[in-house]
Amino acid sequence: MQAQAIAARTYAYWHIQRGSIINNSNEFQVFVPYAFERLNPAGRPDNVAEPCASANLHPYQRKVCAAVAPRWYVTTAATDLPIHAEFFADIPVRTLSGAPSYLQAVDDPISSHPDVTLNGHGRGMSQRGSGRWARGNRSFHLERDLGAWSVTWTRVEQLIVHYYTGVQLRDAAAGNAPLLPAARWNPLQIDWGTSDQRPPILWRGQRYPISVEVQNTGLEPWICSTPNVSYTLRYRWQKPGYGLLTGSGSATLCGTPPGDPSPLVGLVIENIPHWGAGAYTLWFDVHVVSVYGDYWLSELGWPAYGVSVCIDGPCKTQLPLVLRTES
Known part of the structure; x- marks a missing residue:
């Protein structure tokens, strides 16, 4: 969830830098209105202006708030400018290359179950693949077990540098300070x-x-x-x-x-x-x-x-x- 927040923030920063407008369609990345509010079956958050400061949040909503709280984003190694952090739903075995060098195709062997099919353009971060790495299971879904994988990643940095090549992770809340060593x-x-x-x-x-x-x-x-x-x-x-x-x-x-x-x-x-x-x-x-x-x-x-x-x-x-x- 935190990796998704980082990728989405970076994607938005990149478009802001270019002065482009993101519409709510699959031409960019779709935003589903009120998805966060509906995570709470008891009703919407009681703080409309700052939903994450609400007193009645459901545990899932608190997880979302924790994931989006750090102002981390992805850059190239040489600058503090955001990359075009494309992401998509799923792809079997290996991602696809894009024009920038940081969107290089990489092996994704945890996404090797026969049930995995291409869903999206295949460039950058795989959302379901990220879920598999975080669970250490060939299934991204918490309620489905497709068999344990031999590797589990417990840190968001591992996901980011796997799907985006030669990048740096920075903290916008700390003057865009770099967070990762060069050797990984x-x-x-x-x-x-x-x-x-x-x-x-x-x-x-x-x-x-x-x-x-x-x-x-x-x-x-x-x-x-x-x-x-x-x-x-x-x-x-x-x-x-x-x-x-x-x-x-x-x-x-x-x-x-x-x-x-x-x-x-x-x-x-x-x-x-x-x-x-x-x-x-x-x-x-x-x-x-x-x-x-x-x-x-x-x-x-x-x-x-x-x-x-x-x-x-x-x-x-x-x-x-x-x-x-x-x-």
Whole structure:
């Protein structure tokens, strides 16, 4: 919902900058009058002038108000001017390209169910695709389950930089200040070799080959030069009471451009730490070796991706597939 608010605000800002007029038709983006008011079965908000300041809001209305409150919008990296943030309903597997470079076609593998059909022009942000990423399910609809996906995104920034290539997110309420680091990435899928998209129980002393589809959502290509510069997908182990321990597996990401294509790389999970049985966290992150030193993208402000795994036997509680991403 917040991603939709950002895209719609950006779209309106772009037209305001051009001096154009948006009519209420599918020539632009349709506004449905009183949709917000009808979310409350008890009646319309009691503050007509400022509906979100009403005292009688329904929980769904409060969610809408929370989503539209931040004055965030999308720009190119070089300016604070809004992009033509097109958005649409749905498309299977992959979006379509538009004329600006930020409307580049990108893989959208979570939208791969046979029921998904083209609905709209296919450029920019997929509304239903965004719902799938936020749920971690091949269905965008809360009341329909089409099967868990191996990746869930818990932050609106992940959605924005997935569908719009080489962009910056800015806060109009803070002098158009940029909100995102230049170096970023998203996992699009993780193949654990299981039928339910969930990691299996991992046993110490065993090796577990997996595949991860990695999207470079940053501003620059990942260009490597041996031995001075490299980009690799790696992971770190964590368990309550212990610190982060870097795993031995890695996969090269050299040559990956921003946006598309998103390589599917092989990675081996092995050498599990001797911290005893129980729930561990695998933090996936992009590791960079450069002339300026070694670092993780999470150290620059972009979240690592955390997956909870069970080590050496069934865990006492059911594990969530994905943890909230690390800040």
